[in-house]
Amino acid sequence: MSAPTLLAEQATTPEHPTPPRRRALTRHRMGNYLVHVPLLLAAVLFAFPFYWLVVMATSSTSEIFTSPPRLVPGTKFGENFAEVLSGSPFLFAFSNSVFVTVVGSLLQVFFAALGGFVFAKYRFPGRDKLFGLLVVTMALPTGVAIVPNFQIYANLGWLNTYWPLLVPGAASAFGIFWMRQAATASIPDELLEAARVDGAGFWRVFRHVGLPGLSSTIAAFTVFQVMWNWNEYLWPLLVLSDTDLYTLPLALQLLKGAYGSVDYSVVMAGTLVATLPLVVLFLIFRRTVMSHASAGAIKG
């Protein structure tokens, strides 16, 4: 996505075909074939765990443990997954994960878009100081707050509920920061003025100017939040003890505990089904995510 920007420079070549330059270009083209060697090697290494997941999830345990190892997918996925369903609260966990991910992401995206839009496009007393405070909070290490936060959730009666997964992170500094950047860069003030002249109030300006203007950033931020919510492990592990409330990562741990030493193919089948939705989501939104990933990186 960034490579094509360098292409423009080649267009000037025919006008001044100086010899050193041509030699350099030829060398460059040869180099382009050569760099495929390390890249392909790395690609195989990066793809292999995914491939192995598919192979194991579709084979029976005895098929995998042959020597030499069988490296092609099998046909036993149905049996393995049936075992996943009967041996763990997998369907519960899947719907729990969908619920937590959808509600959590909606809240995070809404508050981020609203807050970012207001910081970027409205002027009010104390705005810059408040925003500075928000930026400072992003640098605070979160690790020190685990014990007190856990105790606060306990005092609120939030253990064994989804509140700790939904409420504390609903309005993230990172999300507001990101949306403010996007709104500053991509929503012209003229649009807001026009909406106001038409008599649109605060809320309607946000809905009809803010949300459409931020749509691509909202798409990218949503994918990131879905990713983080779907895979969140620490807090579900700490606050959820009722297995019916388990999200997918916890259910996989449970499955691993129960079948890990008996039938690893079953664990793999569950893992595959838990992983697939995000892989598909990512492939669909690949371009949006990759072009916004450097902004998303701020999360760290």
Next chain:
Amino acid sequence: MADAAVTSRTGARRGAPSTTPAPRRRRGGVLRHWREYLAIAPFYVLFLAFGLVPLLYAVQLSTISWDGLADPVFVGLDQFRRVLFGGEFGVALVNTVVIFFMGQVPVVIGALVAAVLLSRRGLRGAGVYQTLFFLPQVTSVVAIAVVFQSLFSQSYGIVNRLLSMVGIGPVPWLESAWGVKVVIALMIIWQTTGYFMVIFLAGLAAIDPALYEAATLDGAGGVQRFFHITLPMLRPTIIFVLVTGTISGFQLFTQPQVLLNGGTGPFDSGLTMMYLQVRYLGSSGSGTAVFPDLGYAAAIGWAIFVVLVVLAAVNAAVLRRNRRL
């Protein structure tokens, strides 16, 4: 342009666009902006409740000894003494540092190399490589641990079976102190390299191609161009990657916890600082064999905080001394 203000509805009705309220109307101004304050309020309310209050609470917690059930006992600075001299925290700190160097350092170098290769002009399939390298980022650590446990299992793992074909005996990856660290580092490398690669790609795209052109005309080779143009121009990106990589690397928890099934591995070799803290929290899912002590866990939290502050200071000092990297 970005700063041109938009007044709220009342202002708009009077047809007075883009003007800030006069100073004498300031009090009314604050009230007039209640919608704006309400829109940004959720963040500040939540930060107060779940970011600031916990910090104060953590101070109090670290002065008591408490299993979460019986009456807490005030112990003064004993918990901090236990952190400093109890031995456990030192082990966890060393483990964290070792895994950091085994995992995070190759991640940064690998991501940089991959980004430089992928940003070559006219490289075919660059998008496919990028997608493939980034894809592990969307998988959960639990899923990764499941797969890596299988890959590196001693008797049936595919890695050992492939190694045995070339005559290398079974390697006790998950049964030895160093093996556990290697597998954790490999999990980190596999999952996060693509993420940092994308950041480096964005940084590389911002470098003016004319710089490379000029250097090539002056006869600079690929290696020279890398060290004299790419690295210096990437400095802000590299700083960002180092800072975020350090913060996340030193708060490592999920990988060892999941890979070792809630245990700490042979000779506690997978016990990181965060993991130690969570173990003493003794909550439902952590499956620990230690006697929970919330006060001790809170003191460990402060120790991690101090380590991160020291690292930030060291980072800043090194970067200041080494302006040219």
